[in-house]
Amino acid sequence: MKKIMVLAGGNDQCALIEELRRYFNKEVEIILVDMSDKVKAVAYADKFIQISTMDRSAVLKAAKEEKIDYILTACGDQPLSTMAYVSHQLGLPSYLNEQEVRDLTNKRYMKDKMVANGIPTAKFIYINKDWSGKLHHFSYPLVVKPVDSNGSKGVKKVSAPEELEDSLREAFRYSLSGDVIIEEFKSGNELSCDFYVENGVVKLLCITASKKILENASSFTIVQSYYPAPVAYNECRIKEIAQRIADVWELKDTPLLIQMIVKEDEYNVLEFSARMGGGSKYHLIQVLSGVNIMKVYVEMVMGKKPHVEPKKQWNNAIMSYVYCRPGEYVSLKGFDELQKRGDIFSYFTYRLAPSNIRKSDTSSDRVAGFLVVGNSEDEVQRKLEYANNSIAVLDAEGNDIMKHNLY
Numbered sequence: 001m002k003k004i005m006v007l008a009g010g011n012d013q014c015a016l017i018e019e020l021r022r023y024f025n026k027e028v029e030i031i032l033v034d035m036s037d038k039v040k041a042v043a044y045a046d047k048f049i050q051i052s053t054m055d056r057s058a059v060l061k062a063a064k065e066e067k068i069d070y071i072l073t074a075c076g077d078q079p080l081s082t083m084a085y086v087s088h089q090l091g092l093p094s095y096l097n098e099q100e101v102r103d104l105t106n107k108r109y110m111k112d113k114m115v116a117n118g119i120p121t122a123k124f125i126y127i128n129k130d131w132s133g134k135l136h137h138f139s140y141p142l143v144v145k146p147v148d149s150n151g152s153k154g155v156k157k158v159s160a161p162e163e164l165e166d167s168l169r170e171a172f173r174y175s176l177s178g179d180v181i182i183e184e185f186k187s188g189n190e191l192s193c194d195f196y197v198e199n200g201v202v203k204l205l206c207i208t209a210s211k212k213i214l215e216n217a218s219s220f221t222i223v224q225s226y227y228p229a230p231v232a233y234n235e236c237r238i239k240e241i242a243q244r245i246a247d248v249w250e251l252k253d254t255p256l257l258i259q260m261i262v263k264e265d266e267y268n269v270l271e272f273s274a275r276m277g278g279g280s281k282y283h284l285i286q287v288l289s290g291v292n293i294m295k296v297y298v299e300m301v302m303g304k305k306p307h308v309e310p311k312k313q314w315n316n317a318i319m320s321y322v323y324c325r326p327g328e329y330v331s332l333k334g335f336d337e338l339q340k341r342g343d344i345f346s347y348f349t350y351r352l353a354p355s356n357i358r359k360s361d362t363s364s365d366r367v368a369g370f371l372v373v374g375n376s377e378d379e380v381q382r383k384l385e386y387a388n389n390s391i392a393v394l395d396a397e398g399n400d401i402m403k404h405n406l407y
Contacts, residue, residue: 005031005063005071007053007082009039011350012075012278017044019298020072031066033059038352053079054176060086068092072301074294075278077105078148078176095254095301096274103249104274107147107181114269117248119241121269122261124183129172135164141185144168146175152220152362157185188263189231190270192277194285195242195256196296196308202242202256204235205310206288210259213323213406219361222279223406225319227288230377233262245272253300255293257281280348280369284319287345287373288312314373316380317345320407322368323360324393327401329367330354334391338370344387345371354396360403367393367402 004020006013009032017030032045035052042048047066051058053073063071063086070093071086073079084101087094096104103109108126115121123138126147135142144167145155154174156167171180190212194205209229213221242258245251251274258272276282282294289310299306330353338344347370351357359365370391372383388407392400 001027001029002069003029003031003066005033005059005066005068005086006041006045007033007059007071007073007079008076009034009036009041009045009048010075010278011040011280011348012276012282013041013073014044015280015282015294016072016074016298017041019294022295023298023302031062031068033062038355040349040352053082056082056085060089063090070301074297075276075282077273077275080105080273080275093301093303100249100274104272105148106177107145107271108177108179110271111181111183113248117244119244119248119269120267122183122186124181126179126181127168128178128180135161135182138182138184143181143183143185144171145181145183146171147179147181148176149174152222153364155220157219186261186263186266186268188261188266188268189229189233191229191231191233191238191260191262192225192281193238193242193258193260194277194281194293195246195258196291196293197246197251197254197256197274198308199305200246200252202239202246203308203310204239204242205285205291205293205308207233207235207238208284208319213360221323221361221365222363223321223323225279225281225284227284227314227317231262232264234265237267241267241269245269249274253305255297279321279350279363279366280319280371283346283348284317284371287371288314288317315375316377317371317373318380318384319369319371320384320387321363321366322370322391322393323365323403323406324357324367324401325360325403326358327356327395327399328354329357329393329401330396331394332368332391333394333400334387335368335370338387338390343372343383343390345373347371357401 142158154171190210195202208225211224254274259270296306374380393402
């Protein structure tokens with residue numbers, strides 16, 4: 001029986017664990033590692049070890065003691081580094097080595113490599129806490145972000161010089177390495193582009209447009225993903241950029257997520273990674289393209305060469321994420337009924353109840369998400385409006401704390 005260590009315990013890792021059990025016909029032992037024992041995947045694992053997924057030494061020690069055969073993660077950047085490190089130290093198979101992970105997840109190395117190889121991106125500098133320079137050659141607004149965080153943690157839009165110091169302080173708080181990127185803000189529409197790289201060739205799975213929470217003026221919290229993206233873009237140009245990334249980073253067989261800003265004929269890559277997107281993106285990809293990307297991912301990391309043939313399944317879809325006002329989340333209302341009637345295609349929970357909700361600033365603050373699909377824009381908009389009026393997130397007193405005004 002194989003022993004597999006899974007890093008991080010969110011909703012996407014639950015799907016990974018289920019796919020691993022199918023792949024091995026249940027003849028597998030899953031050891032989950034997460035810094036919190038209040039995560040969904042604890043119930044899916046055979047054993048839970050409470051360690052930060054970024055504590056590489058502690059994870060390595062646990063992996064040695066457990067005599068694991070694989071260490072895996074999915075849908076997040078930060079644990080990839082630990083996965084590659086432990087795999088290297090123990091001589092285990094891994095689809096990415098440490099340098100590849102660094103160049104794919106650390107924005108400092110990623111941006112340097114993009115510029116050196118002609119991949120379009122915003123003008124930037126990277127700094128550490130000793131920096132005391134001036135931004136003479138930059139125009140506001142700016143974006144400040146840690147070089148190595150995920151889930152939009154520490155990422156802020158800076159509209160004026162007087163806002164810079166506080167934004168840098170927040171970014172440094174989330175930077176593992178102590179480095180921060182300052183880049184010029186690019187206006188336009190943000191696209192999330194999912195590919196599978198098969199034998200070095202990119203295959204487009206889907207392109208969605210990311211809608212942000214407008215009230216979070218200085219942050220970039222995604223509240224919805226729209227398909228098709230309701231903006232004009234050149235699909236061939238996007239594929240060319242994706243193929244250039246795959247060639248420069250020598251990607252052979254891997255999921256590839258690229259986030260970019262598009263404005264008329266200008267395309268600027270924000271960041272990318274050799275993984276699936278989070279927030280149940282694996283499910284959205286399957287619904288839209290017919291490709292079970294989590295199954296493909298498991299086969300790929302097990303050394304097989306899966307073949308994908310994306311085919312359009314629906315004309316329109318909207319994935320919406322549920323955020324709340326401060327309070328205690330105790331239960332959801334209406335989700336099951338809407339799914340049974342077909343008003344929503346599916347839904348996901350990201351926080352265990354009861355859970356104290358303090359803010360709605362990053363993706364980790366999501367309580368739930370739901371997907372509506374249809375064959376016209378009017379159909380999905382009607383379903384979205386009906387769902388928004390029918391669901392609720394309840395506190396202990398039965399009050400609805402869901403932010404219904406985000407859609």
